[in-house]
Amino acid sequence: MIDVCLLGTGGMMPLPHRALTSLMLRYNGMNVLVDCGEGTQVSIKQQGWSVKPIDVICFTHFHADHISGLPGLLLTLGNAERTEPITMIGPKRLEKIVNALRMIAPELPFPIRFIELEEEEESFTFNGLKINAFRVNHNITCYGYSFELERAGKFDTERAKLANIPMQYWSRLQKGERIETAEGVYTADMVLGPARKGIKLTYCTDSRPTKRIVENAMDSDLFICEGMYGEEGKESKAKEYKHMTFYEAAEMAVKAGVKEMWLTHYSPSLIRPQEYEKKVRSIFPNTVISKDRRTTTLLFEE
DSSP states (O other), X not given: OEEEEEEEOBOSSOXXXXXXXXXXXXXXXXXXXXXXXXXXXXXXXXXXXXXTTEXXXXXXXXXXXXXXXXXXXXXXXXXXXXXXXXXXEEETTXXXXXXXXXXXXXXXXXXXXXXXXXXSEEEEEETTEEEEEEEOBSSSOOEEEEEEEEEOOOBOHHHHHHTTOOGGGHHHHHTTOOEXXXXXXXXXXXXXXXXXXXXXXXXXOSOBOOHHHXXXXXXXXXXXXXXXXXXXXXXXXXXXXXXXXXXXXXXXXXXXXOSOEEEEOBOTTOSOGGGGHHHHHTTOXXXXXXXXXXXXXXXXXX
């Protein structure tokens, strides 16, 4: 399972009732943060979660509302006496930009590992969680992210017995291990059924609609997508500044066949996004007009 918290839903600038957009995931003792705008650690505290276990930070791009909270977060982690390394993933020049921000946090008790994205799409795996980064269409280099947990097939006891596989190896094979013994080689495909449906979450903000977003969001259990504007007459502004309307996001959700979509990254001028709920749901019924710290737990299907 994956715990998901959309820490903030605001774009461009924080408001008294709306923090800047960031996302936090918890899986199997590992924590992943996506973007770190001003005040992100406040939202984490308000949610009752901790910043100390954050292992991976993914940045979509380097506009201030997505990265300006990082120096304070790093200082808090340092004061918490964290010593384990942190991995940061983001567009090219990530290390240079983070080190510039660290002018006010120069000494940290933990190392930072940087992964700079240069390709259109790149994938990484941490503790069994697969992270897919894909380039989107903003006015600077920007990436969306999909997070996937694959699920192996069920263990078939009868197949294991028919293959004369000693019971002492069953649990290791169930985990996907390859076992070589004097009696022979045992592999997971000898005892596991077909792969079962896993869990998939896709997060995209600050972009025009693109085919690549639809392809990467395909069949997601949860699609968190920017909806900068809900009002009529904002289409030209969305195109000019490379953002999306509620309705463009909903159309992508339909094409991608996602189960549920949460809108986020609202314009500061959009005071009551709930007013447009009925209209956007006429395109994609399972749309949520998110509020700060909306939380869910994504579970494997039984």
